[in-house]
Amino acid sequence: MADGDDPAAKNARTALGDGAAATRLRAAILALARHRGPDSSICPSDASRAVGGEDWRELNAKSRSIAVDLARAGEVEITQRGDAVDPDQPLRGPIRIRMRPRD
Numbered sequence: 001m002a003d004g005d006d007p008a009a010k011n012a013r014t015a016l017g018d019g020a021a022a023t024r025l026r027a028a029i030l031a032l033a034r035h036r037g038p039d040s041s042i043c044p045s046d047a048s049r050a051v052g053g054e055d056w057r058e059l060n061a062k063s064r065s066i067a068v069d070l071a072r073a074g075e076v077e078i079t080q081r082g083d084a085v086d087p088d089q090p091l092r093g094p095i096r097i098r099m100r101p102r103d
Contacts, residue, residue: 008034015050024051025063026070033076033099041079041096067097076100 011031015024028047036042044063048056051063071078071087078087079096 015047021051021059022062022066025059026066029063029067029070029097030075033097036098038099038101041098043094043096064091064095067095070097074100 008031011027011034014027015031017024025047028050029042029044032042032046032050044067045056045060047067048059048063052059067076067078068087068091070076076097077084077100078091079085079098080091080093085091085095
């Protein structure tokens with residue numbers, strides 16, 4: 001996934017790099033979501049695992065927060081039970097992240 005010059009590859013390289021955890025989590029979320037496309041989704045923990053190695057659980061709350069920020073910026077959608085939810089409303093329970101469908 002990190003090969004090439006497309007946005008997902010660039011994000012994957014950033015996620016696997018040595019930068020700040022928040023920067024790497026953001027990049028991992030975007031890379032994984034782009035790789036899956038708008039018809040599938042990822043869990044915030046997928047990004048945490050990609051960035052955190054054995055300490056991935058410590059990154060789950062930050063990963064979820066970054067996903068919400070990305071949704072507010074219109075870069076991804078947050079879903080619960082398969083339906084897109086408003087990222088400005090309180091989110092309780094598991095969430096998934098997917099790319100926004102193209103019109």
